[in-house]
Amino acid sequence: MTKLLEIRDLWIEGRSGDDWHKIVKGVSLDLARGEVLGLIGESGAGKSTLGLTAMGHVRPGCRIAGGSIRFDGQELVGASAQTLRDLRGRRIAYVAQSSAAAFNPAWRLIRQHCEAPVCHGVMPRAQAEAEAVRLYGEMRLPDPDQIGFRFPHQVSGGQLQRAMTAMAMACKPDLIIFDEPTTALDVTTQIEVLAAIRDIVRNHGAAAIYITHDLAVVAQMADRVKVLLKGEEVEDAPVREMLANPREAYTRSLWAVREFQPAPRDPAPASPPLLKIDGVDASYGTHKVLENVSLTVPRGRTVAVVGESGSGKSTTARVVMGLLFPGAGKVTFDGAALPTTIGARSRRLLQRMQMIHQMADTALNPRHRIREVLGRPLEFYLGLKGREKEARIRELLTEIELPPDRFIDRLPGELSGGQKQRVCIARALAAEPELIICDEVTSALDQLVAEGILRLLDRIQRERGISYLFITHDLATVRAIADHVVVMQHGRVVEQGDKDRIFSPEHEPYTDLLLSSVPEMDPDWLSRVLDQRRAAAS
Amino acid sequence: MASKLSPIPKLVLRRLAIGALTLIVVSAVIFWAVELLPGSIATEILGQSATPETIAAFNAQFGLNDPPLWRYVAWLGNAVQGDFGQSLATRRPITDLIGDRAFNTFFLAAYAAVIAVPVSILLGLIAALDRGSLLDRWISSSTLAVISFPEFFVAYILILIFAVQLGWFPSLAGVTPTMGLAERLTVSFLPALTMVLIVTAHMMRMTRAAIVNLLALPYIEMAELKGMKRWRIIAIHALPNAVAPIVTVVALNLAYLIVGVVLVEVVFVYPGLGQLLVDSVAKRDMPVVQAACLIFAATYILLNLVADVIGILSNPRLLHPR
Structure with a gap:
């Protein structure tokens, strides 16, 4: 497989007052074409920061202190604004965590969808709009012909997240960065968005970096997982291997809350309720x-x-x-x-x-x-x-x-x-x-x-x-x-x-739906649940 | 989606009603404040040597002996029909007296606004685009410097440079009703420029602040990550979402251009409402003072009302309910 993205010994610093502290400490990363890499870690682990550098982007107050980022052979560290603009939206796309905040509230969805393809000269507006409707359908949005003409506040959170994924696909990018795309969603909504994202990424053969703090989610989405802790790499392994046999104690601790069991208690006292x-x-x-x-x-x-x-x-x-x-x-x-x-x-x-x-x-x-x-x-x-x-x-x-x-x-x-x-x-x-x-x-x-x-x-x-x-x-x-x-x-x-x-x-059916929507560590969980639901529906 | 009934007409009607109510309250305040002015029109017109009998006759002739509330209601009743009564000093109908003056003031305000509004919004956008740059600092500090001077001082400096030394424009802006547009624009250029300099800083800084506030938002980062140009992001992504605060400050400054120009008019001897107001206060010509104040108040309220309505219309959540 050819390398699409190659990050070598990357250092990123953030400013607090007059001091620069290190956010990402010498991380390297390889991504092949069509491969999905999960980036996982707690908040402050530097996963979003690292993900964004794949687009040559650092947030205000941060800077790249060293290392190299090569996208398709092209160095992004120190590249001109023009070079980066030309890649962003066209060959590398971004899906943000909060879709409600990442859509411009004053624009209809389809206008935002078509902005990148039209401005990058990939296709004329009419074609971009037709393509948008097709992608909305592919993301299983209701009423794909019409939904693009709504404003962001007029559609639900789960739909908006799907519309944003559709928008990321607008120029058929080689690489998509998903930055916690389902973290803000309810479990029952999350499962549908996860399924739609996974299918569209597979169907288009795009490579992706999937950032999340939830190991069970990443297990469904990624081929390979990289665990980050405080800006450093802890472990990098194919997803099944990591789940079956995590090398590092920190990786195991990531699903600690799922294992927490309080000490058993005496049966409820007979006293009247509080x-x-x-x-x-x-x-x-x-x-x-x-x-x-x-x-x-x-x-x-x-x-x-x-x-x-x-x-x-x-x-x-x-x-x-x-x-x-x-x-x-x-x-x-x-x-x-x-x-x-x-x-x-x-x-x-x-x-x-x-x-x-x-x-x-x-x-x-x-x-x-x-x-x-x-x-x-x-x-x-x-x-x-x-x-x-x-x-x-x-x-x-x-x-x-x-x-x-x-x-x-x-x-x-x-x-x-x-x-x-x-x-x-x-x-x-x-x-x-x-x-x-x-x-x-x-x-x-x-x-x-x-x-x-x-x-x-x-x-x-x-x-x-x-x-x-x-x-x-x-x-x-x-x-x-x-x-x-x-x-x-x-x-x-x-x-x-x-x-x-x-x-x-x-x-009750709703309790069932709620319980079965909670992601599990098993990488086959998503497919299994969807199959079961399809079978139950027919 | 079947769009439900928009809440906008209701909101706009409510704003209108509030505006009308404010205007009535303001008219009462104006009337009361003018009552409080020391001295009387009768002694002012008839002179110090007037006998008590002539003063009483004068007061009776103009209904000045009636109770204040009665005079207020009568005055307000006529005012809403466009009849402000007679000037006590010149015995001319106030409507005639004010007509030309009001036109001149509005003309000057419009002249200044046509220059100041686009310039300050553009400067604000440029400053926001290159935040922290030398250009940004230069724009901010130079507009601030100009606003820090008293307006009559700015006016005299402009006269010194453009009228006295360069001789490009006249120092006295004595426009007349028969003047052609080109001549009018030349003659009133210096007062207009003075006013542009006074209001630009405020509008420019507000535009910059409103845009800069938005630049930290995720949808701006999103536009950047879609590879959009910086200028496009500011003008097309950020600006439409900053309309409400910008329009509010523009309206305040437009109102200031009409209401706050007294000093500028006096310096340039420009025949506008401000001059008339100053003269009338000196002469204790109360009906004229009241009429001028009412026009000022109505302008203020109307402009703010328009700003409110534009603010409502610029909010997609209100314009396109779920």
Whole structure:
């Protein structure tokens, strides 16, 4: 096979203030024509940065410090802007992570699709448009004749991601860079987009670099996988070989969260439930988002609410917290009806229920030091002052496994994502609550970090007997932490029950669909699931 | 997709209603503020030696003894029909008095706008294109330098250079109704240029900022990765998404060209509304002051209304609902 892309000893630096720090440290990469390479690693591993250099592109604030990038024999390091422009979009195309942000909101899809072929002089507009419609069909977009004439905000996330893949194919490129193309999608949408991407790449014989943090996804898409850690290569092997026999411990740790199993617990106590939601309806304006939702949270247990985006799981949390007025139904906490608005709840009641958010970044005031972040609830709920407060802050930091002396005076900006989420957990714990609502608390984190958070939450529960209402879209997380599972779709509860029952066969078709859409490590998983679905449909 | 009823007519109507309401409130404020001005028209016109009897007769003749609220309602009622009453000083209908003056002011504003708006948007785009470059810094600092001077100072410098030393343009911009367009443009060139220099910096900087904000967005990177030229990315990808902030600042500056030119008109002895306003305040000719202020206020509100509407129309989410 001839080499299409050859990266040799590439060094990339990023600027922070006046210093340059290394993002990619001497990585080499080979890609043959028609080959699909998976680039995998945690955030900060340098995989997107590396992927973009294959187009000769570095993001503002970064620079190539050394090495060589040869595309089809042509050196891209130090190439003229004109040379690079001529390659980009025509011979190398890019598919971005967030299609909603990567499409220009002011343009119709087809105009954006045709921009590259027309401007590069590959084909005239009329032909490009006809070609676009054909590619939309190939990506299995509904109504391919018409969909191009919509604006980006008028189509769904999964459709937009497919439209962007179609756009990348517009000039029949030799190489496509996929930068986490399905990370922002729900599992049920992801599986269709994955299938469409895989087929179109195969059919056109294009080479691809597929960037993701999800090993199970890359297993479906790639011929070969390269694992990156902090800008360095850990391991590079054909996908089956790596899955069957990973050489490095780090590679094995990448699927740690899937293996996390909390210590078994005693059967649920017979005491009355802590939280009971009974027949709740809720709407935003005239748009109904919850319909007849009922669930219970036992003391000292974890109830996972799972569903796709828009299924109403976060809305349920808002109703419980008193942030959204329920149109009908009742919420009972510890046997007493909860006032429906947060303003009508006593401080004591507020203290008993705390919430942890998805984005620890925005949930912490960037100008408050950790001492203030944790001190505030101690003062507000418990009336602690002075030395007592200080001592309690230190205890809390110890509990979340952050050494107090090193962390107590830091600002949130001086913490990593996982550390920030730990501080949010400590802030919730500071109030000594009985129920914590966790809203996608691990979704923004890398798998290893997420696993650490889950372990921490599990330990806290065992030590303190706190109940969790755990909202997530990630079934691996549910499997790891839940005692009881509630499956939601379109604002309704589809099915609920003990974890073991939900994860065993025989349940509602939607639960089935959701469970079977979670990618597995097996490289044949995607084909198998699609075959099964096709067989079931016919 | 069957496009649902667009929310735009409703939004536009609401803006119009708010605009009308604002104008009424402003007219009340103007009326009240003019009432507060010290001195009276009667002593101003009749002179210090006027007897109390002649002053009383004067006040009675022009209805100045009626209660203020009554006079306000009567004035507003006539004003909406286009009748601003009579000038107390010259006894001429205000509509006649203001007509030519308003035309002159609008002409000068349009003259300045036709130059300033394209120039500042273009300069803003160029500055954004080569952000941080020498050219960008030069554009930013030179426009800033000009705006930092008081406008009468800019006006005198221009007169010194172009009228006194080079002699290309007259220093007095005394336009007359019978003047031809070419002559008019020449005579009013210096005041127009003064105003261009005053408003360009603001519009240019806003354009630059609006575009630079957008340049960090993924769809701009996407356009770059499609191999598009830098200039095309700025002008075709970024600019349409920056319309709303740019139009807002353009409208503010257009309004300033009409409302804020008093000093420039005075320096160049240009027969516009601003001059009339200054003269009328000096003469305590209240109906003229009120009429001029109302025209200024209406201009301000109308321009901002237009900017709002264009901002709404430039938002594809509103123009093409799901």
